[in-house]
Amino acid sequence: MVQTEHKNTNRVKIGKSFGSASKSYDVSARLQRFSGKHLMPWLPNRNDLTVLDLGSGTGFFTDLLASTYNxxxxxxxxxxxxxxxxxHRNKKILWLEADAHKLPLQDNSIDFIYSNLVIQWFDPLDEAITEMLRILKPGGLLIFTTLVDGTLHELKSSWKQVDDDQHVIDFKTVTELNTLFNNENGKLVEQKCQDIVLEYQNVIHLARELKGLGANHLAQKQNRGLSGKDKWFKMTEHYQDFxxxxxxxxxxxxxxxxxxxxLNN
Ligand SMILES: C[S@@+](CC[C@H](N)C(=O)[O-])C[C@H]1O[C@@H](n2cnc3c(N)ncnc32)[C@H](O)[C@@H]1O
Structure with missing residues (x-):
């Protein structure tokens, strides 16, 4: 019970963190644009379909989907x-404020779910997967991107040399994703994993982009020993190794x- 409350509070924090970035998000979303576009070849080529953009953010890709699907x-x-x-987006889109772990949609009602760089925030992920599979029609598709273990390893290891706090979220491994998505109701039929290396002028530039993306909610924590500024400085020194x-x-x-x-069960 206490753990469930903690997870709900955490989700509210994630939502707020993204919300405060809503106006700056589209300019700092280089990775999102790349990964979202890269899903396009998997999209069904019929247009009489009902589609859910799960974790739609500023609606950039929802708008693209609305230009094709009913x-x-x-x-x-x-x-x-x-x-x-x-x-800012196409007026025919229906917008819903909800949590992916409790979708306000009927069983077997959606032809495909598109979800770009959102799933890494879901906790527990198996609960959200059960929900996604519940609302999909049998034979329906979930087309997604997410970040996996190895992401921001430079930042993670630079912080590790300064303190034991968690500064970067824990990303699932590819093996964990395979175990979670292959179950009695679903099958992971295609997958791809690639490293995208983005370049920054300095670590502040990187931190600003993470903040601009709303992905900084872990940064607000108590500092022990060295002050926050000193720790930050030490971390940037270690980052120079890269x-x-x-x-x-x-x-x-x-x-x-x-x-x-x-699957059609
Ligand atoms: C990195 S953004 C991606 C936005 C969009 N898909 C895109 O490609 O531009 C992640 C989005 O997921 C949303 N999100 C995070 N956790 C969520 C949850 N549990 N349920 C629904 N949305 C969530 C955030 O509010 C944010 O808008």
Missing amino acids: QVIGLDISNEMLHFAKE LEPSGIYPATYRLFSGLVVK
Whole structure:
């Protein structure tokens, strides 16, 4: 019970963190744009379909989906993201404020779910997978990208040399994803994993981009010993080990793309 409350509070925090980034998000979303577009070849080529964009954010891809498919729903936990999306996107889209762990949609009602860089926030992930498979029609598809273990390893290891706090979220491994998505109701039929290395002028630039993406909710924590500033400085010194000869700071994002089909049971 206490653990469930903790997880719910955490989800509210994630939503707020993304919400406060809703206006700056589209400019700092280089990775999102790349990964979202890269899912396009897996999209069904019929257009009489009902589609859910799960964790729709500012609605950039929801808008693209609405230019092809009959009925498009954008769902997000952050009402600020939804507010931005409602103002800027195709008026035929239906927007829902909800948590992916408790979807306000009927069983067997959606032809496919599109979800770009959202699943890494789900906790517990198996609960959200059960929900996604519940609302999909038999034979329906879940087309998604997420980040897996190895993501931001430069930042993780630089912080590790400073303290034992958790500064970067725990990403699932590819093996864990395979175990979770292959179950009695679903099968992971296609998958791809690739490293995307983005370049930054300095560590502040990286931190700003993570903040701009709303992915910084772990950063607000108590500091013991050294002050927050000193720790930050020490971390940036360790990050120099990864510096490229051109003076650019790299950050690795390990991108996993998956295509899951709901089995006809
Ligand atoms: C990195 S953004 C991606 C947004 C969008 N898919 C895109 O490609 O631009 C992640 C989004 O997931 C939403 N999100 C995080 N946890 C969620 C949850 N439990 N239920 C629904 N949405 C969630 C956040 O509010 C945020 O808008």
